[in-house]
Amino acid sequence: MSHRSEELAYRLRQQEVLAGFGLFTLQAMDLDALLQEACRISAIGLGSELSKVLEYRPDEDKLLLRAGIGWRPGVVGHARASADLGSAAGYAFRTGEAVLSSHLGAPAAEGEDRFRASQVMVEHGVRRAINVPIRGRDWSFGVLEADSPQENKFTQADIAFLQGVANILGVAMERVRVEQAVQESEESFRTLANSIPQLAWMADASGSIYWYNQRIFDYTGLDFEEIKGWGWRSLHHPDHLERVVERIRRSFETGEPWEDTFPLRGQDGSYRWFLSRALPIRDSAGRILRWFGTNTDVTEQREAEERNQLMTQEVSHRVKNSLALVASLLGLQSRSTTNPEARQALEDAYARVQTIAQIHDRLWRQYDAQSVDLCGFLNDLCHKLQETAMEHRLEFHGHSVMITTDRAISLGLLLNEIVTNAFKYAYPEGGGGPVEVRLSASGGELRLEVADQGVGLPGGFEFSKHRKSLGSRLIVNIARQLQAQVEPGPNSPSGARFVVTMPIQQS
Template sequence: MSKMPEQANPQDALKQNEEQSSSVIREWIGVNTDMAGCNQAEIALYESVAHFQQAIEYAPVGMVIFDQQMRYVAVNRLWLEEYNLTDEIIGRSHYEVFPEITQEWKQIHQQCLAGAIAQREEDPYSRADGSIEWVRWSIRPWHTANGEIGGIMMFNENITQRKQAEEDLRERNMLLRSILESTPDVIVVKDCEGRYVALNTTAANFLDLTVDDMIGKDDFEVFPPDVAREMIAKDRHIIKTGITETYEELLASADTSGTFITTKAPWRDANGNILGIVATTRDITDRKRAELALQHSEERFRSLIEATAQIIWDTKAEGEFVTEQRQWSAFTGQSFEELKGLGWQNAIHPDDQLHTAEVWSHALANRILYEDEHRLQRYDGEYRYMSVRALPILNTNGSIREWIGVHTDIHDRKLAEIALAQAKEVAEAASFAKSEFLANMSHELRTPLNGILGYAQILQRSKHLNEEERSRIDVIYQCGSHLLTLINDILDLSKIEAQKVELIPTDFHFPAFLQGVAEMCRIRAELKNINFEYQLASELPIGIHADEKRLRQVLINLLSNAIKFTDAGSVIFTISYASEGKIRFEVRDSGIGVPQDKLQAIFLPFEQAGDNRRQTEGTGLGLAISQRIVELMGSTIQVHSELGVGSIFWFDVNLPAADEWVKTSQADDRGQIIGIKDHRPKVLVVDDKWANRSVIANLLSPIGFEVAEAINGEDGWQKVSEFQPELVITDLLMPELDGFGLIKRIRASEAFKDIAIIVSSASVFETDQHRSLEVGGDEFLPKPIQAMELFQKLRKHLSLEWVYEEQNTVSESERDNTELIAPPTAEIETLYELVMKGNFKGIIKQAALIAQMDEKYIPFVKKLHQLAKGFQDQDILALIQSHK
């Protein structure tokens, strides 16, 4: 149920003046007042409740009549509807109907019953649903015919809609005022007599006045007479014509002057009648200055365009020319009629139009820089190569508004680039032809070399040769190996020039590696009666991670050069630590030396220093190749030389220590292999050259392999099925079915897919080598075949255990039970010097001499020999020092 208006503060209500009551309430008060002067019949009429009820039923306000006991006497329809009541309340107490009425309101009722009047023009109250209603109410006494107070009358009018309309109007006025005050524009409203009826603070501030100062005044009271007359004339014209007008004018404010734009419009009422004018004035001084600056900038830009040799143009978003393009027309000879729209595309070479359209479409779709090169036809008909760049100018929404572009003539540069590209193609073709020739030449040379070196190795293993015959075989092998080295040098240079050389680092035993290099070069030095010294720092790592093949190639080249250019004196090979943990390799000789002006030239291909006799030895590629390899290792070969004194070559490299180094074959050299323990492996050799098959067969058969041969891939595939080998050694280039095809067939076969495959070829193309491994080969073995390398790969893939001709070791029990008797001090000192130099071969020779001195030294010699064979320098030192 809705609450009574008694919720309002009753004390405030008592203070309201009677003059503030509504016209409706006054009307009923008048009726009540007039009752005192009526005759008895009229009073009786009004006292008739039924008649009175009828009189108030349709009153425009809610009305209720109470007697002295606050019982309902009469109530109209609006009152009942307002409080959701029925006429059953007649005769009941007001306090019974509304028990929540407060004591304060009860006091007001009593005061009004005593003759007081209470009223309120606006009073809020809460309805049951929580909404707020606004009412206007009044409470006053009514009198009986004899003038006594018969009770009180309450009048209640709901003014919520009017209140809401007033609030809406107030908010609209506040919004309008906020808009007026927030704009930087001057806004004024004048009536038809020219008096200011409204304006914003900006307008008042412009004249250094207040809003109140200007309200009610006309222009003559605000502006100078001449300005006022002009403004009034314009205002009257607007009022007369009813037309809105906009114009620019120069005005002076209280503290500045400038250019303003003013818009005046008629001020109309709801019926369209003109009440005056509304004027807005905006300061556009900065904009006018910017427009002037832009005009000057455009003039300068236009002058720059006219002065430049480039073609500068602009188009619409899709690339259409819509304005005259003077520079374009001057270059192409196209008139505006010819180039407008997309007609400019006709000036592009027909062969370039499709590409140009594709690049343009991509830039257009992605709203990015358009960058291209194409040929553009000049006015004389010649097509010129042009570079074009165009930048999209975007709207605020990200769409393209226009393009600004530049064409630059690059014809001469482009012709030079084309000529250079053609020359490069010719050079690359020549280089390819050279590489192909070298590769083919290498293949043709390696094929017979495989037979020469292969049979030389077979004969070296023979037991039926005397020393002279063996010496001759060694010469054949050395000459063939030298020829192979020359071939490899030429191929290496070709690879390096093509930047196709890569380092392939592995873990290996460093002392064994160095000993092998030193011993190889020591023999050459001794043949020339040159002293060869090998000096090794004792703290060097046992295992390192590096490209063993390439490092050996560099060291042998430096040592070979030193020996070649030294006729007397010595060659010293030193390995030590340099700065920053790097290892230094140094080769010092007492040879002829190199002139200072030749120190750089000796590192160039085919360049050699020295007399003609020495220049005929080798290809002149060794130092060039070595320098490039060392550069790949992150270093450079340095040289210091004096004519007639000698030379020093050195380089410092980072060689990380290897966690698990792999012992070389030298570390496991226990004599010549003569058989296989507990096994007879089956090996199939597939090669179209009889000599190549024969070499492998004669190397393997004598030591226990069962060897079958096939003349090509088809034959090999048939032999695989028949012979069922454990390992296949195949060539690559063969008739009918090549090695690649054979490998694929084997790997695709369920029965033979796990057979080990070694690819052996004279092909030097790395693509062939990589491809052979990719299709399923396990190893690549280059021709000419080296016997020990072949044996190592066989042992690896077949898990073989060799039987050696000699066993220079003793059992653990023999070593434990045999007392070691050391040789004399002089021999011990010699051994100490040899081990400090890392000369393991010298240690073995010295051990042999000690064994000849006395049989009692043999256990010591065997122990020493075993340690030297294993390059166990620290164990050798411990053995020597324990017997000093």
């Protein structure tokens, strides 16, 4: 066989082992296995007895012989080489250039005079070497080196082969690093997801669930295969299932965050209530990649709320009965007195206590303890007042305004006084007439107007001039409590108008 044929066979062999190494790196996940295979492939491809991977250790500023082929026991994992420019390996690492050395260990006049040989290489009789850098996109690992005690020279083609091995190794190490980082991130996420008290899950863009945390399996007693995809529907109470499915499908279709509350069956067969939420996770283009959801057990909270509701109802019922008893006593007292003024005062007191009882009863039945929609509340109050004076026509117009319950009660009492006075005094000739109530809000301020078409107010009317009237005193005191202004004046074309303005939020 001619020298040319031998050279061609040699280079083909290098390409074969390089291709095999590339295939190996696609499957390998262990860094030490990658490094050791790189050494083996380098030795085979170059026909060298020795090869090694040197890893740079910044804390020592040395190159550690991390993996190798052909070295004596105790060398791999322990021997170190200089990382400065005076050694061939250090020069390749620092500059990123391949280094070919020949005649190592020979007298200075005959041998390599650019770099000094390490003690390990001297002990193994190394006479020629190739050093190439191992690098990633933005990091440097160290050096891949092929060594031989033979005097034959390595060539530029040999450098290209070894650099090819180092390049493939660098790409493989990059992949391993990324996959390990992803795996560590996933493991951290799963640890975190299993440590939270909620049941947690993830679904694909269509809403099919592909992952649950361990707490769901602990609660339901089921395995993944039983509740994957849309299998979770088997956990829902039949009375709620259709509603839950409809609402969550709508969110999956529209991409809107989902929230719902429903019971889920546990492994003992009993149901507990869960507040459930899910948010879409999107890519940079806004496309939904997956959904992440949680189910929070709120059974104790719901039971506590129900107990509080029952207690509130019981207290409110007793308050209502107590107010009814007071109203009855005032009614009896008014019927038994012969003094007209005293009778009128008792009847007024009876009406006011009745109003307070009605306001209290309606609030606890229809609204929560913190806030109330004032529009609905005053509309109900006006309907009740209308029932006490059918000869009049009381109309209410308003917009929704949320206000604290205690301020709503006070404003209701204020409205009761103004409307009751209109019923009494606006139409003295009998037959009744219209009374109009309007509610509006703007810029954090509430405006309540009460107007009739009766005889109007006396000239120069001021509340301060009617201090003997219990109604006037109540209006003044309630307005002060609400930080409100009550302005009386004429209506058009006739009658009286009262305008109440006050801040929606009390300062």
